[in-house]
Amino acid sequence: MADTGIGASVRRKEDQRFITGRGHYTDDLNRPGQAYAFFVRSPHAHARIKSVNTAAAARSPGVIGVFTGQDVAADKLGSIPCGWGVTQKDGKPMNAPPHMPLAADKARYVGDQVALVVAETYNQARDAAEKVVVDYEVLPASVDLAATAKKGAPVIHDQAPNNVCFVWGLGDEAATKAAFAKAHHVAKLNLVNNRVIPNAIEPRAAIGDFDTGDDSYTLYVTSQNPHLARLVISAFVQIAPESKLRVVAPDVGGGFGSKIFIYAEECVVTWASRKVGRPVKWTAERFESFLSDAHGRDHLTHVELALDKDGKFLGLRVDTTANMGAYLSNFASAIPTYLYGTLLQGVYTTAAIYCEVTSVFTNTVPVDAVRGAGRPEATYLIERIVDVAASDMGIDRAEIRRRNFIAAIAFPYQTQVALQYDSGNYGASLEKALTMIDYAGFEKRRKEAAGRGKLRGIGLASYIEACGIAPSQVVGSLGAGVGLYEAGQVRFDATGNVTVFTGSHTHGQSHETTFAQIVSDYLGVPFEKIEVVHGDSGRIPFGMGTYGSRSLAVGGSAIVRAMDKVIAKGRRIAAHLLEASEADIEFKAGKFSVKGTDRAKTIGEIAFAAYVPHNYPLSELEPGLDETAFYDPANFTFPAGTHVCEVEIDRDTGVVAVERWVAVDDFGRIINPMVVAGQVQGGVAHGVGQALCEAAVYDKSGQLLTGSYMDYCMPRAGDLPSIEVDTTVTLCTHNPLGVKGCGETGAIAAPATLINAIVDALAPLGVKHIEMPATSQRVWQAIHSAS
Amino acid sequence: MPTVSLEVNGKPVKAEVEARTLLVQLLRYDLGLTGTHVGCDTSQCGACVIHVDGRAVKSCTMLALQAGGTKVVTIEGLARDGKLHPMQAAFKEHHGLQCGFCTPGMIMAAVDMANRIPNLDEKTVRHELEGNLCRCTGYHNIVQAVLAGAKAMRA
Incomplete structure (x- = not known):
């Protein structure tokens, strides 16, 4: 192992700029002619918007524009979508009400975006926002997760009667019932998985920058997945085609899930930059982060575990109510279903499992993925009920786990809840x-x-x-609206430096270092000569971003596939230069050599030949050494x-x-x-x-x-x-x-x-x-x- | 608008500011020193810690006008002649940062801590860091970095 290769604790490339205060987070960026935005947010959890009077705000010093939900509707902007359609237990699709970038009819949670003020300075925008007069008809709010689906609760969306988004089941209900019928003991527990707020220390921020010269937009945004933001803002919110929208996610100060999602604010500032003809910058104050970053967890669960007399798990039954908040965030529906129910096998041989999830709306901030997303909730209930069972039956807690572990020789292991562990x-x-x-x-x-x-x-x-989320065809069959592959590009320049372009995004994960280690190890190029580029839809071929611990498993694999192509092409170039048969060329430690001889070319020499193709098989091979690969995982x-x-x-x-x-x-x-x-x-x-x-x-x-x-x-x-x-x-x-x-x-x-x-x-x-x-x-x- | 004169990272600075301007806003938006970050509205997170006359201060708790006549050092002014301050070097060596957003405040707070307290131990460092939030590291490596950085500062 080289000291910068795979397996080494290499100190990080990215540290130098962060420890000297030279990072480039979104709020650190400023565009020429930039104006500043402040959002008017609903102070009520549930209220009809009868009118919005912007006249006084528009006259306030420095104000350039004030925009409301009516303006959004007039420009025919689309709804921010939920990207994962869940099929209900009864076969019907889930209830997916629209989520407009600025609320026009009703505000549905405290913090819901109602209007936008754009002004010369941030203080002027903030001051003017106080002068926007919204006439609210305050409605009773449905806040209690346990009660929101009950009769008589205030209805939040016309499209979701009883505030139910979906009722979903997974597993074999009959087999689970039978397992419980023959149980020696049944352990039972009600538990709450508490609602948490993600709290990346960098607040979200966005700069919309419309170029009046070529009708194109650039959005600088705190995002874990700029390409997905481009897709959603183009295809769904319909602000511009993808070819006219570049999304840049520069240094991002932590995500933890909260910066996966495409939020109203970034859509609105992008749109507003065209309306005012100037770049528009918005940076959340922390109170806005609390009121608008998607929250996480928030489950009420009843769990039962059936055991035989030796403490072997016969069956697991789970009934969960999951909070979606006021609107469906982009991945909200997938979290308490495909990232939760499918994990209920845990690490055990439980013979029968059934899980039912009722997902509901409340007048609260939308709920979506936060670090772990569904899987912490699954682990929590399994590991709690196992402890309860151990206590009930007087079995040591380590011992009861040993008795039920899937054995090391049992892989691949088909679970009762769709997944196959490898x-x-x-x-x-x-x-x-x-x-x-x-x-x-x-x-x-x-x-x-x-x-x-x-x-x-x-x-x-x-x-x-x-x-390692996720095999595209599997998630497609489960209702996902996107594929979940990743793209990687490995580009040599003529002097042997390597630039790696990855669709993964690093916001603390250290990809600039770890991806360079992989490339150094595979290609034999010095670590110092490798740069990793991420976070810019204008530079990187494509990307599905960073979440679900997928960057290395999917993004890293895409880079490996691109390197395979580099080596394959390098082998052909080397065969030409060394006047040998391609089959006789082997590649090791950065050198292409003719088997059994000392004749060799370094990969740097190959790169030079590829870019200065004077002695080069041009009739059969393109110049250049720059390869792209898309990698779609075979499994989680x-x-x-x-x-x-x-x-x-x-x-x-x-x-x-x-x-x-x-x-x-x-x-x-x-x-x-x-x-x-x-x-x-x-x-x-x-x-x-x-x-x-x-x-x-x-x-x-x-x-x-x-x-x-x-x-x-x-x-x-x-x-x-x-x-x-x-x-x-x-x-x-x-x-x-x-x-x-x-x-x-x-x-x-x-x-x-x-x-x-x-x-x-x-x-x-x-x-x-x-x-x-x-x-x-x-x-x-x-x-x-x-x- | 009133004007304020102070020294920032060894250089004299004079600026016209609205009276309500916070010191951190002066640094970030008027002087372009964006290494000092804003993570909250309530002086809880510590991402904006700088040194004012040699003491650690949350620059979101001070008006720019209050800083008149002071000597301010920000994260950008910590390295001298292209050489990292020992605390900066320790954060890199001990992987005391991930996303990097809380890091400038952490380093500035840590330098102040090491200046004030001669023999830091783990428990003291953890207690002293109560004004600085990090969501990435679990603090484990920050504590290691502060201990190592403090030791290197004394060497």
């Missing part, structure tokens, strides 16, 4: 994690803590996720592992201290261990946040009570321990790198791990379950109501 070794991760944390010695530590008046608990979770990838943590709870205050955290994950082949550990640690912190302190809270009228960092608790450095990371390896069998993906697993494993530990700590008091977030208040109440 590889894994779940026992290996579990045993390694238990050794690292000294599981056997835990009771001694519990006793020692008790001596200090503390309640100590240990918890574990064995998770699986499906990522299935990272899996076990996390274990220990907590200590203060009896007097209910404060939970996370004392240790051990993560053992199987990500397949690892390109850069330093980067992988960082991804795991960040994911764990995100999951700890959900389990310990984060919650979006609405009052009955639909006001978001947690609308700032004063009210919404983000995990801070002092809330977390060091996170000990190790791995086991089974290779992915179907992509050329053998990789699985690592970005979401921490957020998937952590909530169940931590709640299991907290419940274990409180178990001596008779506590059976605690809801997330397990705030000190909630834990204190559990302690006191138990004793």
